[in-house]
Amino acid sequence: MGVVGAFCVSVNREICINAQMPGKCATCAEVCPHGVYALDVETGQMQIQNFNACVGCRICAEFCPANAIRINPAESEYISRYPWTFSAIEEVHHKAQTGEYLLRGFGTQGPTPNFDMITVVPSQIASEAPRDKYREECNMQVIIGEDTCEKPMILKLPFVWPAMSFGALSKEAKLALAIGAAMTGIATNTGEGGLLPEEMWLSRGYADEKRKQKKWEPGGSLVVQWSTGRWGVSAEYVNSGDAVEVKIGQGAKPGMGGHLLGAKVTEAVSEVRGIPVGSDALSPCRYYDVQTMDDMKHMVSFLRDVTEHKFPILFKLGPSRPYADVAACIEAGADAISIDGLVGGTGCSPDLVTQGVGIPTIACIPPAVQALKDYGVYRKVKLIALGGIRNGLDAFKAMAMGADAVGFGSAAEVALGCRVCYACHKGNCPYGITSQKEEFRARLDPVEGGERLANFIRATGEEVKILTMLSGHSSIADLSPEDLRAMDLNTAALTGLKLAGFERPLPMWEDGFVGVSGNGKK
Amino acid sequence: MKTIDAKSKELREVNGALRESLNGGPVEIKNAEDLHGLAAGLNRGEVVVRGSAGDYLGVLNSGGTIRVTKNAGKYVADNMTDGVIIIEGNADYGVGQYCYGGTVVVHGNAGDFTATMNKGATIIVNGDVGDEAGTYMLAGDLVVVGNAGENFANYLIRGDIYIGGEWKSLGHNTKLKSLTKKDIGKLEKYFEAHGLDADPTGFKKIVAASEKPFYH
Numbered sequence: 001m002g003v004v005g006a007f008c009v010s011v012n013r014e015i016c017i018n019a020q021m022p023g024k025c026a027t028c029a030e031v032c033p034h035g036v037y038a039l040d041v042e043t044g045q046m047q048i049q050n051f052n053a054c055v056g057c058r059i060c061a062e063f064c065p066a067n068a069i070r071i072n073p074a075e076s077e078y079i080s081r082y083p084w085t086f087s088a089i090e091e092v093h094h095k096a097q098t099g100e101y102l103l104r105g106f107g108t109q110g111p112t113p114n115f116d117m118i119t120v121v122p123s124q125i126a127s128e129a130p131r132d133k134y135r136e137e138c139n140m141q142v143i144i145g146e147d148t149c150e151k152p153m154i155l156k157l158p159f160v161w162p163a164m165s166f167g168a169l170s171k172e173a174k175l176a177l178a179i180g181a182a183m184t185g186i187a188t189n190t191g192e193g194g195l196l197p198e199e200m201w202l203s204r205g206y207a208d209e210k211r212k213q214k215k216w217e218p219g220g221s222l223v224v225q226w227s228t229g230r231w232g233v234s235a236e237y238v239n240s241g242d243a244v245e246v247k248i249g250q251g252a253k254p255g256m257g258g259h260l261l262g263a264k265v266t267e268a269v270s271e272v273r274g275i276p277v278g279s280d281a282l283s284p285c286r287y288y289d290v291q292t293m294d295d296m297k298h299m300v301s302f303l304r305d306v307t308e309h310k311f312p313i314l315f316k317l318g319p320s321r322p323y324a325d326v327a328a329c330i331e332a333g334a335d336a337i338s339i340d341g342l343v344g345g346t347g348c349s350p351d352l353v354t355q356g357v358g359i360p361t362i363a364c365i366p367p368a369v370q371a372l373k374d375y376g377v378y379r380k381v382k383l384i385a386l387g388g389i390r391n392g393l394d395a396f397k398a399m400a401m402g403a404d405a406v407g408f409g410s411a412a413e414v415a416l417g418c419r420v421c422y423a424c425h426k427g428n429c430p431y432g433i434t435s436q437k438e439e440f441r442a443r444l445d446p447v448e449g450g451e452r453l454a455n456f457i458r459a460t461g462e463e464v465k466i467l468t469m470l471s472g473h474s475s476i477a478d479l480s481p482e483d484l485r486a487m488d489l490n491t492a493a494l495t496g497l498k499l500a501g502f503e504r505p506l507p508m509w510e511d512g513f514v515g516v517s518g519n520g521k522k
Numbered sequence: 523m524k525t526i527d528a529k530s531k532e533l534r535e536v537n538g539a540l541r542e543s544l545n546g547g548p549v550e551i552k553n554a555e556d557l558h559g560l561a562a563g564l565n566r567g568e569v570v571v572r573g574s575a576g577d578y579l580g581v582l583n584s585g586g587t588i589r590v591t592k593n594a595g596k597y598v599a600d601n602m603t604d605g606v607i608i609i610e611g612n613a614d615y616g617v618g619q620y621c622y623g624g625t626v627v628v629h630g631n632a633g634d635f636t637a638t639m640n641k642g643a644t645i646i647v648n649g650d651v652g653d654e655a656g657t658y659m660l661a662g663d664l665v666v667v668g669n670a671g672e673n674f675a676n677y678l679i680r681g682d683i684y685i686g687g688e689w690k691s692l693g694h695n696t697k698l699k700s701l702t703k704k705d706i707g708k709l710e711k712y713f714e715a716h717g718l719d720a721d722p723t724g725f726k727k728i729v730a731a732s733e734k735p736f737y738h
């Protein structure tokens with residue numbers, strides 16, 4: 001892992017409770033997901049046993065009752081010793097000793113092309129005047145399947161919780177996502193690990209199964225994922241949501257199926273998935289029941305048939321060949337397509353796949369939009385951008401590049417309290433987000449979590465509204481790449497956005513995407 | 523018996539008519555070999571497909587009984603959770619994949635990847651199965667009266683696989699076990715129930731070597 005050895009851990013022994021009274025406190029050893037601290041059971045003394053394993057998440061500092069811990073980055077060593085950094089050396093040693101490659105949770109570490117080198121272009125005198133965020137309206141709604149389904153799915157804000165499975169996440173985290181969606185009118189997603197019955201009514205805003213009285217307005221929607229492991233899937237399952245999502249891939253591990261390590265396969269998870277307690281659930285990387293593009297089309301048609309043409313059918317793609325893949329989803333009959341970029345999060349994946357496989361999100365959106373335009377379905381078949389979206393600024397940029405909505409996976413975990421320690425696969429998440437253990441799960445209250453998530457969505461919605469209106473629009477559907485400029489050549493080359501100062505796209509983009517790649521129409 | 527002629531009709535039309543007719547007794551469907559997803563998601567009723575059926579016959583079946591008088595295409599009974607599907611002829615690739623329950627009987631031969639990721643159904647093939655049958659099976663029974671191809675029962679996790687004939691090669695994580703009286707009783711019942719002329723005494727049983735095989 002790229003961050004091993006990048007942090008210095010220091011404990012102020014003058015205030016550390018354990019240093020004063022050995023045996024009295026071992027909080028840091030209990031909460032650290034990476035075994036940095038160890039308690040000597042004989043003497044009761046706590047020691048920093050494995051300081052190089054620190055990943056800089058600062059969970060210990062948060063939990064330390066005496067506020068005695070400081071974590072400082074040691075990055076200069078990192079630059080001077082590159083490419084044989086401490087973490088590169090440690091990784092080779094780990095493999096040499098164990099014969100095993102690294103697994104971890106969360107998204108890509110380190111810099112990759114992202115939204116930060118894009119700036120938003122505000123309105124002044126020459127363009128459409130800005131709209132007044134405080135006193136004027138802004139349309140933020142997105143409707144999926146408006147022309148194709150009997151019950152289109154309505155998002156009150158252009159956001160979704162992307163697929164995160166029960167198993168990868170705790171039950172409490174799943175329920176918090178459902179409640180957060182209900183409070184804000186967005187959609188939650190079962191992920192590939194089956195449905196928790198509570199998700200059905202919580203996501204729609206009802207506190208209990210009878211659905212007598214709505215507790216959370218406006219109520220949200222539920223997407224049920226149809227994936228390669230087909231965990232917990234039945235005719236009833238596909239009919240229990242407001243949309244069915246066909247998973248082809250995801251950003252953190254495109255070309256591979258879901259990973260759930262045995263440590264997280266508890267009785268409850270094993271029941272939903274139908275696998276032995278404690279065994280690894282490794283989903284197939286592709287559909288055993290699809291061999292050709294025609295099969296894929298037939299799959300969409302029987303899913304529509306079994307759901308009586310009521311609900312939209314969504315597709316979820318990993319970042320591979322965005323133009324051709326999006327075109328194939330359109331041909332298969334998608335009502336919306338999510339495309340997840342390189343940095344997209346995961347509950348567990350081989351480190352090298354998360355780090356080194358896939359196209360950055362900013363380079364996925366323009367070809368995806370081009371494919372939608374070439375098929376004449378842009379803004380009809382909705383595009384949902386995923387992967388590395390942290391706030392309203394990232395969301396706005398993705399939408400101005402052409403996405404209709406965005407999803408927050410990692411950001412949702414962070415909104416629930418996560419401090420990005422990369423240990424989601426181990427099942428020891430101290431906040432009970434990605435853990436299946438009772439003691440950790442008890443720390444996460446689904447309603448409180450739902451409120452935090454709803455707050456995050458509301459604030460982010462306001463951020464997107466500010467940016468939409470200051471650039472002269474009163475609907476997110478009117479955003480366009482003209483609202484953005486690239487601030488460096490790299491970003492301009494990857495995206496085709498106009499380069500700030502130059503006020504034109506780079507010459508190779510002058511004929512649009514077709515001129516650059518040979519794909520698509522002018 | 524009510525008859526639906528599926529000739530040049532769309533899936534929606536045929537399945538819609540079928541669902542409407544189910545309460546009035548068995549329904550017969552003819553000319554259905556080009557329809558994929560016929561009788562999807564049924565939760566009750568009885569359907570007879572006169573002739574051959576296309577791909578994804580009875581996908582997501584959750585209680586219907588479906589009989590095909592000739593052959594079936596790929597992915598028969600895909601992701602079924604309950605019900606019975608009987609193919610009197612042969613079935614192509616991937617019979618009974620991802621099933622949680624119910625019974626599939628193929629009187630002829632079945633193709634590659636039969637019963638892949640079976641999670642609880644009973645899948646009986648009176649003839650031979652192709653390669654990779656029983657891959658990553660997690661529960662349920664696979665009974666092959668004839669022979670199996672390469673990599674039989676690969677990465678079996680749970681459930682029982684019975685075979686009357688031979689296999690070309692056996693997959694990972696498998697071990698042979700002798701049949702118990704209970705196994706023989708179970709197989710006899712299956713054969714009797716579906717009118718198959720087979721004798722369980724010569725059968726071999728394959729189970730998983732470990733519930734938690736190590737993967738690389």
Ligand SMILES: Cc1cc2nc3c(=O)[nH]c(=O)nc-3n(C[C@H](O)[C@H](O)[C@H](O)COP(=O)(O)O)c2cc1C
Nearest residue numbers: 162163164165191192344345346347387388409410
């Ligand atoms: C804990 C966790 C579990 C996930 N489980 C699934 C899953 O079951 N199916 C799926 O398609 N994607 C899954 N994903 C990927 C997300 O749906 C989404 O593509 C990704 O988180 C988006 O990138 P971001 O994390 O940068 O927002 C999971 C992600 C996380 C963090």
Ligand code: SF4
Nearest residue numbers: 418419421422424429
């Ligand atoms: S969800 Fe939990 S385990 Fe995963 S990175 Fe965040 S704090 Fe760590």
